[in-house]
Amino acid sequence: MTRPGRDEDPDRLYTVTGGRSRSAAGAEAFDLVTLVVSESAPVRGMQSEHAAILRICRFPTAVVELAADLGLPVSVVRILLGDLLAQGKITARHPRRARTADALPDPDILKQVLVGLRNI
Amino acid sequence: MTSPEIPPPPASGADGTAAGRSGPAAGGDPTVPAGRGAAKGTALALLISIVVAGAACLITVQTCADSARTAVAWGTGAAGAVLCAAVAVAVHARLTSRSLRSQVAAAQARAAERDAADARFADTTVPGVVERLRRGGSAETALAEAPPVVSEAQRRVLTALAHEVHRGETLRAAAMSACANAAGRVQALATSMAADLREMEHRHADEDVLGDLLHLDHRNAQTGRIADSLAVLTGARSGRRWAKPIVMESVLRGAMGRISGYQRVRLHSTSEAAVAGHAAEGVMHALAELMDNAANFSPPTSEVHVYVEEVAAGIVITVEDGGLVMGDVALRRAEQAVSGEHGDLTTLSGTRLGLAVVGRLARKHGLQVSFRPSAHGGTGVLLRVPHELVTEPRHEERTEVPAPAAAVPPAPRAERSAARPTARRQDNTAAVHSRQPERAGPDVQRSPGHDRREDTARTAPAPPPQEFGESGLPKRRRGQTLAAVARASATSSRLPEPAPGAEQADQRDPTAAGEAAGGPTAARSTPRPSGARFGDFRRAVQGAGTEDTGRRSRPSDSSPARSSSLSEDDTE
Numbered sequence: 264m265t266r267p268g269r270d271e272d273p274d275r276l277y278t279v280t281g282g283r284s285r286s287a288a289g290a291e292a293f294d295l296v297t298l299v300v301s302e303s304a305p306v307r308g309m310q311s312e313h314a315a316i317l318r319i320c321r322f323p324t325a326v327v328e329l330a331a332d333l334g335l336p337v338s339v340v341r342i343l344l345g346d347l348l349a350q351g352k353i354t355a356r357h358p359r360r361a362r363t364a365d366a367l368p369d370p371d372i373l374k375q376v377l378v379g380l381r382n383i
Numbered sequence: 384m385t386s387p388e389i390p391p392p393p394a395s396g397a398d399g400t401a402a403g404r405s406g407p408a409a410g411g412d413p414t415v416p417a418g419r420g421a422a423k424g425t426a427l428a429l430l431i432s433i434v435v436a437g438a439a440c441l442i443t444v445q446t447c448a449d450s451a452r453t454a455v456a457w458g459t460g461a462a463g464a465v466l467c468a469a470v471a472v473a474v475h476a477r478l479t480s481r482s483l484r485s486q487v488a489a490a491q492a493r494a495a496e497r498d499a500a501d502a503r504f505a506d507t508t509v510p511g512v513v514e515r516l517r518r519g520g521s522a523e524t525a526l527a528e529a530p531p532v533v534s535e536a537q538r539r540v541l542t543a544l545a546h547e548v549h550r551g552e553t554l555r556a557a558a559m560s561a562c563a564n565a566a567g568r569v570q571a572l573a574t575s576m577a578a579d580l581r582e583m584e585h586r587h588a589d590e591d592v593l594g595d596l597l598h599l600d601h602r603n604a605q606t607g608r609i610a611d612s613l614a615v616l617t618g619a620r621s622g623r624r625w626a627k628p629i630v631m632e633s634v635l636r637g638a639m640g641r642i643s644g645y646q647r648v649r650l651h652s653t654s655e656a657a658v659a660g661h662a663a664e665g666v667m668h669a670l671a672e673l674m675d676n677a678a679n680f681s682p683p684t685s686e687v688h689v690y691v692e693e694v695a696a697g698i699v700i701t702v703e704d705g706g707l708v709m710g711d712v713a714l715r716r717a718e719q720a721v722s723g724e725h726g727d728l729t730t731l732s733g734t735r736l737g738l739a740v741v742g743r744l745a746r747k748h749g750l751q752v753s754f755r756p757s758a759h760g761g762t763g764v765l766l767r768v769p770h771e772l773v774t775e776p777r778h779e780e781r782t783e784v785p786a787p788a789a790a791v792p793p794a795p796r797a798e799r800s801a802a803r804p805t806a807r808r809q810d811n812t813a814a815v816h817s818r819q820p821e822r823a824g825p826d827v828q829r830s831p832g833h834d835r836r837e838d839t840a841r842t843a844p845a846p847p848p849q850e851f852g853e854s855g856l857p858k859r860r861r862g863q864t865l866a867a868v869a870r871a872s873a874t875s876s877r878l879p880e881p882a883p884g885a886e887q888a889d890q891r892d893p894t895a896a897g898e899a900a901g902g903p904t905a906a907r908s909t910p911r912p913s914g915a916r917f918g919d920f921r922r923a924v925q926g927a928g929t930e931d932t933g934r935r936s937r938p939s940d941s942s943p944a945r946s947s948s949l950s951e952d953d954t955e
Contacts, residue, residue: 273629273637273667275577275604276584277597282646284594308653311632336585338593 276339279312284338286345293341298323298356301347312343313352320353421478428474429467436463500533504541508532512545519556522549563619566610573607574623601640608641608675611668612740616731623664628657628774631691631698637663638670639689644678652691655775656698662748662772669744669752672737673702673764681706681761688759697770706761714754721745721752748772 286292293299300323305314312333319332326344330337347353440459447455508529515525522545532538580600587593614620629637631654639648658666670689677687681704690701709717720738722745731739745752749769757763 272581273625273633273663275600275637275640276581277601278636278640278645280597282597282601284597285590308651311630336588336593338588338590339584 276336279310279335280339280342283342286338286341288341288345288348292348293326293344293355294357295327295337296325298325299329299344299353300324300356301353303352310343313347316340316343316347317352323356420482421475424478425471425475429471432467432470433463436466439463497533500537503530504532504537508537508541509544512541513548516545516548516552519552522546525549559617562613563617566613566617567619569610570607570614570623573603573610576603577607601645604641605643608668608671612672612736615668615740615743616736625660625663627660629660629663629667630655630657634658634663634667635670635689635691635700637667638674641667641671642675642678644675644683644687647678647683647685648674648687648689650689652689654691654693654698656693656773657775658698658768659772659774662768665744665748666750666766666768666772669741669748669750669766670700670702672741673752673766676737677702677704677706677762677764680704685759685761694767695770696767697773698768700766700768701763702766703757703759703763704761705757705759708756708760709754709762717754 299316299320301317301320303317305317309317312335315333316329319329324332326337326340329344330340333340335343344353344355348355440456440463443459444452444456512525512529515528516522520528522542526542526545529541532541577600580596580603584593584596584600587596631652632650634657635650635652639645639650642648674687674689681687685705688701688703690703692699692701717738721742724742741752744750749771751765751767751769753765755763755765
């Protein structure tokens with residue numbers, strides 16, 4: 264692993280984001296588990312992070328996972344995703360967790376069904 | 384001589400003998416004062432001429448008639464006296480001039496000799512001494528090794544010079560090493576601070592904090608560049624060495640990040656080449672100086688464009704600005720500065736260090752820098768990185784674009800439609816699988832859960848990484864969790880589930896949990912690793928919600944679940 268106090272990457276994050284610290288798409292556009300899907304293939308001459316995102320997101324990928332893959336902080340990945348979203352190269356899908364949880368049958372009902380089945 | 388009528392001959396003859404005798408004396412011994420030699424010679428000549436004239440007078444008086452004897456005696460006596468005086472004067476003058484001439488010649492010879500000694504002193508001795516002092520010798524050593532000097536004055540000059548030069552040299556060396564040392568410390572601080580800042584940037588997600596950190600990071604990088612410049616100029620070790628080749632994009636961004644106006648720099652690069660690790664820092668630094676120049680000498684609103692071109696002899700990086708066109712004189716001065724001909728700091732102007740730094744770096748790494756008018760109206764600088772420093776990047780993402788694009792152009796859309804439900808389903812199974820080991824611990828009787836746990840344990844720790852990279856080699860991704868790896872290994876051993884099934888699952892979203900609960904095998908065989916991975920993350924990120932799902936799907940899946948279903952039965 265890297266020694267502490269050493270930095271093995273010449274890319275500074277402000278050059279990756281062009282000096283921006285907040286996403287053009289707004290903070291709420293992407294949360295940690297937003298699924299990102301690329302809409303186009305990477306193009307030559309693209310910023311390498313953008314290309315990498317498009318490549319990884321051929322399959323729906325969560326923002327945290329992108330960050331882990333790229334080795335970048337989530338906030339920086341959000342900024343990059345904001346760029347791509349503005350260019351229409353990706354789409355974002357929010358997992359509707361709350362609604363799904365609501366839609367799932369109540370445990371009590373399931374329990375009753377189970378009991379009913381056993382009683383048959 | 385014997386003829387009585389002509390007195391001069393004897394006189395001239397006497398003169399000749401006198402001259403013949405005094406000549407060698409005057410010439411042979413230049414140290415004899417001219418006056419004495421001349422006086423001796425003159426006296427001799429006078430004596431001889433008196434004798435001869437006297438004899439001639441006597442003979443003439445004897446031979447002439449008695450009547451005229453008195454007159455003749457007076458006449459010849461007077462003539463003899465005059466003759467003698469004339470001879471004496473002539474001989475004296477001749478002797479004096481001769482001795483003076485020889486003295487002049489001697490003085491000239493001495494002067495020439497002294498000139499030669501002076502020339503030797505100036506051309507050989509002094510430069511030799513200075514050279515020895517420059518090489519670090521002490522003043523005494525240098526003076527001892529110097530060839531002997533002829534005069535006391537030269538010796539004094541040489542001593543004073545040696546001490547003065549030695550003092551200057553010591554001062555210079557001390558100043559240089561102090562500067563180099565200080566620069567090295569600042570470099571080290573800047574480097575470790577950069578690492579700290581990066582770590583903090585990873586730690587703080589808040590946008591305001593991140594903004595501040597990025598700002599600090601930028602300032603720190605500029606500080607680092609100035610320290611690097613000082614280190615280069617003072618001949619210290621360059622700041623950093625990268626262990627791996629650095630791809631061109633990173634080199635450009637690393638360079639651009641070190642200047643104040645980095646947001647005005649536009650990179651146009653499609654090059655995938657990389658610069659060898661040992662030279663990458665130098666190239667970055669030289670580029671940063673050139674970009675800084677370009678940004679400083681162009682209007683603050685204009686952009687600086689950087690182009691990369693791969694040529695046979697290496698890589699040419701062009702930095703173009705829209706500022707002023709350099710005049711002839713400035714151009715010549717700039718070219719001279721970047722040529723790196725001057726090894727020392729004599730041409731340094733004090734305020735403009737950039738080009739001198741570029742020159743030093745260019746000489747060190749064999750870079751070539753040239754200037755030309757820019758298409759953007761300003762000046763363009765071309766930096767050529769020689770072929771020896773260019774390598775292929777040691778990167779796994781080389782085959783990025785063609786393969787997937789050609790293979791599955793419309794895939795993403797179709798997959799996306801199927802991805803979500805399966806992702807959810809996978810979520811459940813993933814929860815089940817990953818929960819196996821920890822769950823099995825507290826609330827389960829040993830025997831039924833044991834084999835199952837062992838199974839999981841066997842597949843989990845040493846999973847063959849089953850996700851294949853584009854290069855055809857198996858590849859483990861960084862964010863991959865234990866459960867995902869285990870499942871991936873299971874998945875790869877089975878045939879992928881046909882897509883229609885997955886699409887059907889779309890409609891049966893609420894039942895997905897039940898389906899997953901019904902058969903772990905069916906759920907495992909879904910070819911949706913990314914969905915499953917997402918599930919892992921979702922579970923990791925949101926604790927309670929998914930845990931519910933996991934618990935709900937757990938009962939019929941495995942032995943640990945049975946305990947809970949039993950307990951449910953008990954509660955009934």
